[in-house]
Amino acid sequence: MKPILSVRGVGRTFTSGGGFLKARRHFRAVSDVSFDVQRGEVLGVVGESGCGKSTLARLIMRLLTPTTGEVLFDGTDIASLSVRALRPLRRHFQMVFQDPYSSIDPRQKVRDTLLEPFQVQGIPLTLAQANAKVDALLTMVALPLHLADSYQHQMSGGQKQRVGIARALALDPSLIVLDESTASLDVSIQAQVIALLQDLRDRLDLTYVFISHDLALVQYFCDRTLVMYLGRVVEVLPRGATPIHPYTKALMASVLVPDPHQRHEIVRITGEIPSGYDEPLGCAFAGRCPRVQPRCRESLPILRSQTDQHAVACHVHESTVLAPEF
Amino acid sequence: MLLTIEHLKIGFGPYEPLSGVDLDLDKGEILGLVGESGSGKSMTAMSIMGLLPLMGGRVKSGSIRFDGVELTTLDEPGYRALRGGRIALITQNPMTSLDPVVRVGRQIDQVSQLHLHLDRQAAKARSVELMERMRIPNPALAYDLFPHQLSGGMRQRIVIAMALAGDPDLLIADEPTTALDVTVQAQIIQLLVQLVRERGLGLVLITHDMGVVAQTCDRVAVMYCGQVIEYGPVATIFDNPRHPYTSALIGCIPRPGMLPRSLAGIPGMVPSAGNMPKGCRFNPRCNKVMDICRQSIPLPMSEAGRSVSCFLHSPGQLP
Numbered sequence: 001m002k003p004i005l006s007v008r009g010v011g012r013t014f015t016s017g018g019g020f021l022k023a024r025r026h027f028r029a030v031s032d033v034s035f036d037v038q039r040g041e042v043l044g045v046v047g048e049s050g051c052g053k054s055t056l057a058r059l060i061m062r063l064l065t066p067t068t069g070e071v072l073f074d075g076t077d078i079a080s081l082s083v084r085a086l087r088p089l090r091r092h093f094q095m096v097f098q099d100p101y102s103s104i105d106p107r108q109k110v111r112d113t114l115l116e117p118f119q120v121q122g123i124p125l126t127l128a129q130a131n132a133k134v135d136a137l138l139t140m141v142a143l144p145l146h147l148a149d150s151y152q153h154q155m156s157g158g159q160k161q162r163v164g165i166a167r168a169l170a171l172d173p174s175l176i177v178l179d180e181s182t183a184s185l186d187v188s189i190q191a192q193v194i195a196l197l198q199d200l201r202d203r204l205d206l207t208y209v210f211i212s213h214d215l216a217l218v219q220y221f222c223d224r225t226l227v228m229y230l231g232r233v234v235e236v237l238p239r240g241a242t243p244i245h246p247y248t249k250a251l252m253a254s255v256l257v258p259d260p261h262q263r264h265e266i267v268r269i270t271g272e273i274p275s276g277y278d279e280p281l282g283c284a285f286a287g288r289c290p291r292v293q294p295r296c297r298e299s300l301p302i303l304r305s306q307t308d309q310h311a312v313a314c315h316v317h318e319s320t321v322l323a324p325e326f
Numbered sequence: 327m328l329l330t331i332e333h334l335k336i337g338f339g340p341y342e343p344l345s346g347v348d349l350d351l352d353k354g355e356i357l358g359l360v361g362e363s364g365s366g367k368s369m370t371a372m373s374i375m376g377l378l379p380l381m382g383g384r385v386k387s388g389s390i391r392f393d394g395v396e397l398t399t400l401d402e403p404g405y406r407a408l409r410g411g412r413i414a415l416i417t418q419n420p421m422t423s424l425d426p427v428v429r430v431g432r433q434i435d436q437v438s439q440l441h442l443h444l445d446r447q448a449a450k451a452r453s454v455e456l457m458e459r460m461r462i463p464n465p466a467l468a469y470d471l472f473p474h475q476l477s478g479g480m481r482q483r484i485v486i487a488m489a490l491a492g493d494p495d496l497l498i499a500d501e502p503t504t505a506l507d508v509t510v511q512a513q514i515i516q517l518l519v520q521l522v523r524e525r526g527l528g529l530v531l532i533t534h535d536m537g538v539v540a541q542t543c544d545r546v547a548v549m550y551c552g553q554v555i556e557y558g559p560v561a562t563i564f565d566n567p568r569h570p571y572t573s574a575l576i577g578c579i580p581r582p583g584m585l586p587r588s589l590a591g592i593p594g595m596v597p598s599a600g601n602m603p604k605g606c607r608f609n610p611r612c613n614k615v616m617d618i619c620r621q622s623i624p625l626p627m628s629e630a631g632r633s634v635s636c637f638l639h640s641p642g643q644l645p
Binding site: 048049156157158186187188189190191192193194195198213214215216217219220221239240250251252253254255256257258259260261262263271272 | 362363463477478479480507508509510511512515534535536537538539540541560561564574575576577578579580581582583584586587589590591592593595
């Protein structure tokens with residue numbers, strides 16, 4: 001089956017400086033990322049702040065234009081389309097943002113927020129149709145209908161995020177990118193929203209790209225997870241698989257398990273992510289890796305398939321796996 | 327006991343964001359305060375810090391005793407001597423608790439100059455040493471940086487170093503890792519635990535994440551709508567949670583290896599201060615609600631070092 005989204009060698013470099021006396025500096029936010037998303041799949045993207053996961057989300061949505069590579073949505077390269085040619089396609093892929101406080105207009109009623117996508121797309125609605133749409137969307141995300149006339153400051157964080165989801169659903173999209181959409185919520189509300197998303201996927205045949213820094217949550221919700229580090233995918237992890245990459249293992253070890261009998265020395269990883277301004281020559285994780293070898297600092301490991309769905313980019317793993325054969 | 331809170335009630339105009347909180351904490355111990363937003367965790371912290379008047383609140387009744395001193399009747403000069411000195415607060419967002427135009431090292435100096443009366447050189451030496459203890463790489467260099475030059479995790483380390491600079495006995499950490507990445511969160515949490523064990527501090531750790539509680543705390547107080555609804559040693563509470571709200575909070579955290587669709591949220595949301603339900607405040611969201619829960623308020627029932635306020639386990643009282 002043809003994938004709904006196919007990302008091919010996508011990269012994005014930001015340039016800053018370049019004034020009279022200032023040298024231009026290049027920041028590589030995303031480098032050479034490739035993956036496919038099948039229709040109906042939930043793909044997770046996980047990593048620390050600065051790993052490029054939000055940039056990747058914006059590249060998929062074409063809120064940013066990639067410097068290299070292609071983003072094929074249903075076979076069409078949306079990275080190279082003109083803004084005008086792109087507009088009619090946009091209704092098929094929508095995004096839910098992290099912060100409902102800043103992604104919903106404080107001066108608009110919920111009703112107007114939900115109807116704005118139709119105006120943008122130039123879809124005329126009669127008053128009766130508009131009312132029916134608003135009611136249907138609120139029902140879909142399990143919000144009471146009277147909220148249609150509320151403003152965002154009259155709602156709780158969880159309600160606002162549901163409005164954000166309802167707005168994304170308004171034009172009946174097939175792909176939704178969720179960028180840290182539950183990170184600002186209480187754990188109890190986060191669990192509610194995740195259950196709602198699962199339910200919507202089944203009912204509306206949606207495909208999700210779910211971005212988060214919480215590996216336990218991503219593993220729970222997603223069929224497959226991309227682990228990103230400094231703009232590159234270091235591991236593609238199917239649901240239930242054991243992590244291979246030392247970075248994924250470290251992320252796993254950082255999960256605070258809600259069981260006081262499973263207390264462990266949490267920190268197996270020290271330091272923080274290096275900057276995309278001066279990308280290291282070899283593996284970007286080498287500076288923090290507990291199993292680092294000399295070659296890790298010299299050449300970049302490439303993503304190699306382990307099994308059908310599982311792939312990893314790590315020299316240490318390659319040498320331990322290949323060793324018995326020689 | 328280092329800190330004892332008894333029957334604390336606070337008022338904001340007609341509202342009562344805390345209605346009957348009882349807690350205690352010994353030296354070298356970590357007490358978790360856990361609950362959703364709006365459950366009164368931060369209000370408890372503000373009451374201990376004596377910052378309620380700033381926010382327009384007041385203590386209505388009850389007592390807060392810190393090392394033998396009654397805090398509810400302490401005057402402002404008395405509080406000034408304690409705050410930042412013997413009692414220190416770490417807040418959620420390090421960007422708002424640091425001055426953006428003062429070098430971070432100088433900000434740590436100020437605390438020890440004020441509370442320990444050190445001269446500038448001694449204060450600087452102490453700050454650099456504290457920064458080293460916080461595992462800040464190159465502390466002597468980092469001393470001269472401004473907050474915006476540091477990452478979120480490094481800023482939070484500076485805030486913790488500031489809290490320690492006054493040589494406190496009691497540390498209150500209000501969601502200290504919520505704004506941080508998971509790997510950095512794990513580092514900061516471990517650092518806090520080590521500090522408590524080495525220096526014999528008392529730590530009140532406020533969080534909404536039962537995972538943080540399970541990994542760090544000795545005892546936990548579960549709060550809902552301004553009341554402590556379950557209280558006891560962490561292992562006991564996690565093995566055998568008695569209040570349905572406690573079980574529900576634990577059930578909200580995804581665990582590695584969890585089956586799809588097994589994560590249970592808590593339906594509904596925390597009621598607002600003006601709309602408290604009659605009877606047990608959790609009854610509209612509770613999956614084990616009985617008729618009596620809608621009529622009367624459950625009394626706390628204590629046994630073997632733990633207590634719970636729920637009709638499944640305790641007798642009630644009429645409102």
